[in-house]
Amino acid sequence: MAGALAGIRVIDFGQYIAGPLAAQLLGDQGAEVIRVDPPGGPRWDTPANATWNRGKRSIVLDLKTDDGRGAARALIASADVVVENFRAGVMDRLGLGAAAMVAANPRLIYCSMPGFASDDPRAGFPAWEGIVGAAAGMYRAARGGTPTNGRPIYSAIPLASSYAAIQTAVAVAMALGVRERDGVGQVIQVPLFDAMFGAIGYDGLRVHAGDLPPMGAGVSLTTQFECSDGRWIMFHTGNGKTQEVLDAAGVGNWVRDGLLDRDRLAKNPEAAREMIEKARVLFKTRPAAEWEALVNAAGGECAVCRPSAEWLTHEHAIGSATIVEVDDPILGKTKMPGVSARLTLTPGAVPGPRHRLDADRAEVMALATAARGAAPTAATPEGLLRSALDGVRVLDLCIVLAGPTCGRTLGEYGADVIKIEAPTRPPGFAFHGDVNRGKRSIVLDLKTPEGQEVLWKLIDTADVVVQNFRKDVAQKLGFSYEQVKAKRPDIVYASLNTYGHVGPYAGRAGHEQIAQAATGMQERFGGKGQPQLQKYAVNDYGTGFLGAYSVALALLHKRKTGHGQHVDAALAYTATLLQGQFMQDYAGKTWDEPRGQDIVGSGPLHRAYEAIDIWMFLAAPTVGALAKVEGLSGIESLSGAALEAELEKRIAMAPLATWQKRVAGIPGVAVHRVVQGTRELMDHPWVREHGLSVAREHDDMGVVTTIGPAARLSRTPPRAGVPAPALGRQTREILAEVGLADRADALIASGGVRDSMGMAMR
Incomplete structure (x- = not known):
């Protein structure tokens, strides 16, 4: 079946990474993408163009000439979407700017992706990836320097461009839904600098009354360990299977004897050092691949810290289509990232290899003569419209970062997001304060009849369900896609996990660190020594945005047809996408990307x-x-x-x-x-003034600062939403909305439903 964006025409004026990648994400979902290059071809000649420009028709236009600009205007007149990532003002000076083009074609969605926003004092800066990364605090200081002026450790992953591309794809999908509803297009701007705040996430959170504990505080076995073959694994204790893993390893007494007791280790530094040393010795008794198999078989989390070259041929990467092979006209058979947003009813697909430069000139110019972007049949209102997801209800059953980020993003675009929490969830503010702003909260014990009753009452009122359990776990809890679809065939149901829902690793558990290890991020950043984590939880947040993109596409299809569907995103898909600059394997490939902790560029x-x-x-x-x-x-x-x-x-x-x-x-x-x-970045006056850093009064915590949304939409701008509520703060309100107000006290007394559980600064 055709992709969700079938029939949508995109004109891609992008260069380098951000613009081409945004257009690629649209093309992977069925859009017809026409790529416009200057004479001589793309400004950056890189093997990654085989990925970013796959399936796009190609035409060369010299925008410095009258003929070139005239042809560009004709193409834009035929388009649904325009993507460009020149510096702010460049397209205006060419007579191809957003205001003029949308005035000529009111249904047009015009996307600009400058390095710095048009109203940023740095708008004129040449926005090289490293310049934006430096401005956005992407480079961690090496040990030995001061917190604000140490030798920076360069990361080769183009996060600013990639995050801008992903958030642009989300914004375009939302704008297309608005156009389907209201008949009008709009102007979108997603600056690369602004987009990086989506990756900063939790690190930007501040409770002004006191400091939150740092991520990873305390003694933990969640770290990298060297194995007997000299390779490293990433071990993670986050899913509570430490006892089972240690039993399988033959040292189950560690937990039973209290050797891993957090309070004991926190009070006794010597005992903590001894515990870590015992673990190091243990992991050196087997090779890395054996540990990966043993830990996962026991239900734990572990991945070999493999290089990207190995991931490109890995059985799960191939089996899950996270990596696909395309016969590129220049490189030949090339392995590259697959589709990163998956939909069942309108499945995306790699649209084929890139076309040779200017290969489609005659065909493209013929298409341009028939302008398809007809003006609305009736006068359209000026100014702001209803939010993109006005009237859409989302049930968010997610934990940690990726899934809740998906729900938060849908809320920013206007959805009513109800966060369903478990009563066993610790009432800490840390991640919660970042990813659950803009939501309402209810606490349900889904292992009780009362909790299940309320859940299904909510499902009856919902348009979207989002969950991030491992494959088959939702079914055991009674709300898998198949179970929900049986009652609500029109539901849009999003699943987010580590490895996706197909392939040999589909059932494996994992967090951010596991995805970084499995796909090559940690190995590249660590270089010859111990693998290292990226500064931010880039896969968690990126997967949340890609989940929101998938949901927006599914809602667009539902608006047209009435049909719901299952969509999914995964940390491994995202990690592969973010490393797209390096994720090509072909005959003669040289693996020479910047790597290690000693590089500065x-x-x-x-x-x-x-x-x-x-x-x-x-x-x-x-x-x-x-x-x-x-x-x-x-x-x-x-x-x-x-x-x-x-x-x-x-x-x-x-x-x-x-x-x-x-x-x-x-x-x-x-x-x-x-x-x-x-903190310096979050406190910058321009950042605060433009909503990238938002300080509000929280009911329980006092003044709280969080990141805000980066995308700017002229007719339906996203909003940061209210601060994250205390767990269960809206339980009674939500019960009343589903007709259970008269039973609220009894439901709460049963323990299957809880009202406000308060918050703690941890």
């Missing part, structure tokens, strides 16, 4: 340097362009290590402010301070 022209006062990130298109900067003349003949050494010496002779003045006005060259303190 991807090369001399894209890396951090230490100025006389602070670390800064420098990016330039060529040595020649950089040589035009005052103080850097004469470097044209240098390259590689010699160029880096010379730049290190010269840059160290002046402060950041001097370098900022010197690079101003030189095309393509930019510098930016490496921001390393999340």
Whole structure:
């Protein structure tokens, strides 16, 4: 069956990563994507273009000429969606900007993805990936430096571009639903800098009355361990199967004897060190693959910290279509990421290989002559409309980060999200304060008849159900997709988990750390030493956004047909997508991406340097362009290590402010301070003013700061929503809405339903 976006035409003016990836995500769901390149082809010649430009028709247009701009206007007139990621104002100067194009075609959805927003003081900066990453606090400081000015550890994963692309796809799907409802398009802007706040997530949370405990505080066996074959595994204790795992390993007495008692270890540092050493010795008794099999067979969480090259050929990656093979016209048979948002009734699919440059000129120009973007049949209102998901009710049965992020995102776009909590959930504010804002809360014990009764009353009123249990767990609890569909065939039911719902690992448990290990993230970031975690929970949050994208697509299809369906997203899909720059395997592939804890960039022209006062990130298109900067003349003949050494010496002779003045006005060259303190970022006046950092009064916790939504939609802007409620705060209110007000006291007395459980700062 056709994808959810079948019949939608997208014109992709994007370059580098963000724009092409956003258009790829739309194309994977059935949209017809026409790619517009400048003479000479994409500005970045990379094997990853085989992924980002797959299935797109190709035409070359010179937008600096009247003919090129005229052809572009004709294409836009025929389009449903435009995607571009030039600097703010570039398309306006070409006469192809959002205001003019939407005025000519009121049904058009016009998406801009600049590095910095049009009203950001840095709007004119050349927004290289490293520049945006430095501005958004992406690079952790190495040990030994100060918290705000240590040597940055560069991560090669293009998070800013990838997060902008994912959030743009969500926004487009929402805007298409609005257009189906109201008949009008709108303008979307998702700046790369703003999009990074979606990855910052929990790290941006602040309770002003006191500090939250840091993630991972205390002694834990959730870490990497070296095994007998010299390889590393990621072991995780988060799903409560530690006793079963240690029994299988022959050391079940550890738990029974109290050796892992958290209170004891917290009070006795020597005992904690001894416990970690015992674990290190244990894990060195077997090879990594054996540990991975043993732990998972016992119901625990473990993954080999494998390189991406290994993941590209791994049995689960292939068996789950997380990795697919495409016959690319340039690279030949190429393994690459598959579809990252899965729908059962309108399944996405890789639309085929990329087309050769300008191969579709005649066909595309013929299409452009028949403008399909007809104006609405009736006058449309000016200004804001009802929110994109106004009238949609979502039941969120998720825990931790990925699933609740999906629900939070749907709430930002206007859905009524009811968070169903278990009475056993600890009443801590940490993750909850970030991912459950904008929701209402009810506490149900789904193992009781009373809890099940209320759940099914809620399902009767719902449009969407979101859960993130492992495969088959929801069925045991009585609310699998098949069970819900039997009563509500029109339901949109989203499942989020670690490895997806098909393939040999489909039933395995996992958290963020497991996905990073399995797919190559940890191995790349660690380099030759111990594997290392990314600074943020990038797969959890990314999967939440991709889950919301899947739901928005399914709701669009439901609006057209009345049919519901099952959709799914997974941490492994997301981790593969985020590493898309490196996730190609073909004959002659060279695995030379930046890696390890000692790197500060991807090369001399894209890396951090230490100025006389602070670390800064420098990016330039060529040595020649950089040589035009005052103080850097004469470097044209240098390259590689010699160029880096010379730049290190010269840059160290002046402060950041001097370098900022010197690079101003030189095309393509930019510098930016490496921001390393999340609180500094969240407290920045511009960030607060534009809703990326939101401080509100919480009923129980006082003033609380969280991140806000990044996407800007001109007609249906997302909203941050109210602060996350105490668990069960709206239980009685929700019971009344489903006709159970007169039984509320009895239901609560039964223990199957709870009202407010309060909050604690942990």
